[in-house]
Amino acid sequence: MELHNIEKLIEKYFEATTTVAEEEILKKYFSEDKVAPHLEQYTPLFNYFTIAKEERFTKQVPLKPRRNYLKWVSVAAIAVFMFGLYFYQPIPPPVTLADEYTPEEIESAKEAFALLAMNFNKGTEQLYHLDEFEKTTNKFLTKNN
Template identity: 30%
Template sequence: MELGKIERLLDRYDEGETSIAEEKLLREYFLSEDVPEHLRSYQLMFRFSASQAEEKLENKPKVVSKRNWYSWTSIAAILIVALGIFFYNDSSRMLNDNGLGTISDEELALQKTKETLHMVAQIMNEGKSDLVYLKEFNNTKNKIIQID
């Protein structure tokens, strides 16, 4: 086979545009012994691919079937539910209606309500203090937009 045709086929091979028949021609050419020195790297590549094609996989990898995995996960889920039911301590049955946090003294109830609302107001004000940064960001953004 002429060298110019081989080089054109190699260019097309590098671009991924060769057909299977053309690749077979290249493989046959490079498996022969009379290859020019500047094409020796292609000879190594085609010889390696030929040797890999002949090699057989002796130890097949062990594949866990999805069916087997599904059965084990369902068994584990059943065990978790069973243990949860067995060890579940229903403390709501032990509570009686008298001790549910009701305060009978009106002054004490008013004081506790004020403390709770004061705590909520502090938490809300902490979130509000962070909005100062957002306002500064908006001012800077407006300055940039006005420059353009």
């Protein structure tokens, strides 16, 4: 009868529905030498918890933080500063058109832009005539309907 109860408790244990008292019964059962052969696979699981309770941390915990990292941070900051100083390249002043091109080239570019603007204006005048044509056409079409 006890073996049947242990099997039910193991099922409840793996379903996470056991109480603390039932878990104590399981720990006590698996700590004995008389464990059923088909349940021996669970023995290390329950014995682990009793062994883990007895483990203690024996090393001393330092209460003051170490300040060695401050030395290394300052060394790293100096290294980054020196690296930046070594590879620093000043930005050249902005280049103006007069520095880049001759006055003749600038004048010819102005003439080309003036010619382009004149042709562009001619094209937009044609669009104005097209817009007037569309308005007039729409007037006749809406009168006939």
